Amino acid sequence: MKHVSLALAAASVLLAIDSAQAQETIRVGWTIPAEESKYWMMRRPQEFPDLGKKYKIEWSQFQGTSPMAQALAAGALDCATQGVLPIGQGMVNNSYQVYVVAQHVGERPGSFSVYWAVKDDSPIKTVADLKGKTVGISVIGGGTQGPFDLMLKKNGVDPSKDIKLVEVGFSLSEDALRSGRVDAVNMNQPFAARAEAKGGVRKLFALSEAVPNIVHIVEACRKDFVDKNPELVKAYVRDLTLGMKKATSNRAETLKVVNEVLKAPVEVLDTYLLKPNDFAREPGAAPNFAGIQAMFDTYAETGLLGKKLDASTLKHPTIVAPME
């Protein structure tokens, strides 16, 4: 009997230790590109006093934000990079509820804005000229389609009837345009910088003309996880804030960090990364909730979201970047 009691006590201690260890680890999803604060945390952990000591991160790389939304919904991740559209869809379907705790990149006046390009010699001069043409978009039904649809509608083009919309990943955009497989295609960095350097293409319109200050990717954490582990998420958000500060204040080192993660040559990254032709990073990684609200409204207006949503519900009262 004594042995059984001892065994039970030992098991309880082990379970308690295991549970404590489990609470110290946060499972985070990430993707490429444009998450410099996370890349700093992954590659320069020694620069973050709490990371690896007070808490640990289990990093998983994903191919885009959509599978991360599924993983968050399934409870396989605690926090992950998210676009505004998947967050909205999760809210509409009630499949998962998140807090937006930080922002990675967005747009603001003067920064890079995702744009649609045509060939220099193309007869397409205005958005209205897209009628009857084949137009490429990175993901049909993805985050950029709402502002894109809105822009077309503003110019008298029905996106569902007047154009042939085809899916062309950003990395293949330039080839698709130059080879004539599409008449217009969306461009993102670093491919836009490369295409511009080569010449022969011109900008037709940018998303910022449809919706200003677009929010591209944010850091979202499951509400149930945040409510259960507030101190752990606070430590994580503090490091995201610090990571963003390091990324924006030390461009030379950031180029090295991003090169280590992306394996893209520094010369390529140097053409755009953290330059005026790059996306905007908010100081301290603060989420632009007004921008998220504008995007929710755009998605609702263009039918990508079934109903209007309130972005303020995504904000935790205390756990949100910037956090010192």
Next chain:
Amino acid sequence: MKRIADIPGFPPLMACIGLLVFWDLVARYLAISGLPPAWDALKEVPVILADPEQLLNILSSIRRMVIGFFAALVFAIPVGLLMGRSRAVAAFFNPLLMTIYPVPKAALMPIIMLWLGVGDVSKILVIFLGVSLPVIYHSYQGARAVEQKMLWSAAAMGMGAPARLLRIVLPAALPEIMVGCRTGLVLALITMVTSEMIARQSGVGNILFNSLDLAQYGLVYATILIIGVMGFVLDVLFEKLREAVAGWAQPVHQIAVGSA
């Protein structure tokens, strides 16, 4: 006098060189960024192999592949043999396997990820599923082909059912099982890569899919070449193993890739 084509390894080597030359010429003629010349891709191979981080990525994938492959063999060979010798077992498993067989295993990845998370277990399970089915099928066929008279004779001499399965059915079915294992090995390599398409912590997918996302096509094709060479080497090694354990039987199917 020995013909040049009889020199071991010469014909496959010439085929590889021919393919690389053809690829290089076509790529230079088409001049599209999505298809770099073969030489440009070959130049990236040592870059990948000299990077310790990338080597760890490749080793991480191989580790999952080995675990998935051997776990599949441990499961699939007994199931296949039992199906071959028992109508009841065959009737139970056959419809199940016929339903699962045509499903692309990588397509199950998002669902498996929801059940088992994004770690190694879900990837190993995809590899396990990819390898199990051909091994079960070939073990089943091998066990079915065993002469009934041999089993009757063994039973008459007092050998029990488990011993008959182990000492008569298994050795007799070995050549066919090895064919299944060889097919399974190729599928293990394929599913090793596809299992990393959606989510990964480490692996060859880190090189392949990141390069693809960033249009670093030289690296993409170099990674494909490395995976291809891995497949070739594994096939050659497996053929040596087959010769060692079932050399008494001619290969049931001449699907030699790496054997010269």
